[in-house]
Amino acid sequence: MVKFLLENGADPNKKDNAKTVPIIEAAKNGNYEIAELLVNKGANIDYFVTNMKTALNMALMQRHEDVARLFVEHGADVNLAISNGETPLMTAIARKYYDIAEEMLKRGANIEAKDKDGDNALAFCTLNNDEEGLTFLIKHGANVNAKVSNGDTPLLIAYKKGFGRIAGLLLMNDTDIDIENDQGHSIILYQLYMKKKLPATWKKFSKELDSLRSQDSDDDDDDDEEDDSDDE
Structure with missing residues (x-):
């Protein structure tokens, strides 16, 4: 019809x-x-x-x-x-x-557009522990240091949420660890807080972070082996 x-x-x-x-x-x-x-x-x-x-x-x-x-x-x-x-x-x-x-x-x-709360696509991925989405955005040039609605950086959000792999991705892609949020808190300060007040969260976070770093190191080794093979 x-x-x-x-x-x-x-x-x-x-x-x-x-x-x-x-x-x-x-x-x-x-x-x-x-x-x-x-x-x-x-x-x-x-x-x-x-x-x-x-x-x-x-x-x-x-x-x-x-x-x-x-x-x-x-x-x-x-x-x-x-x-x-x-x-x-x-x-x-x-x-x-x-x-x-x-x-x-x-x-x-x-890619940097924000909603009415002041959050962009990268913030959404960080808040939702979306590793795949975050990787896509970083690959396409999203600003990893852009503050979100509450004044935090994506890295600080990852620390607060205990998302070790998200933090690792951000750290491996030129995140500035010295940026403070709107309350004057830095990554170093929050890391100390986690270690003292949230030991279980810090342990899980550190394990995830180390896992991602290890994976990245293995990927680099594989790339080197492929390069050596090509040279032969």
Whole structure:
């Protein structure tokens, strides 16, 4: 029916009583065929529903990866945030749609964009102990020293949360250990606090950190062996 109507001149941007439009509904339901037809018939891909989402954000939030990819490839605004300030890039990384996130970055997505609370994508990954997402962001040039909403650096968050592997990734990628948060606390100060007041947390944290460093050292050894093999 939708296809018939569109092919016979129906307005692809006509709002319903809830002031939403067909492309939002197609994104919500994951209907790729209808979404593609709407795009090709001139639907406004960046239409924003008040207190809801754009079609791109809707598709990402509902985990309709193919529909989200369609919108990006057809020029959706990759920096158009929803009402809480969350950008499509943040959502794509949270959903682990890294190929879509990479395409967004190629199309100008702001990797340092912050939501209304003042947190960016790197902060989200740090807070959620998302090692894979953090690695992706670092690889694509995210600022590892950017402060988050409460004035902490990502490294200090990792220490406070006891995320040893997250801290290790940050330390191996040029994190400045001397930066203080808005309360004047540094990594060194918090490390001393952990050792004295949170010994169990510190033990777990140190174990994870050492594990990552050991893994990195093994990877370097493997690279050296490959280089030696190439020389032969």
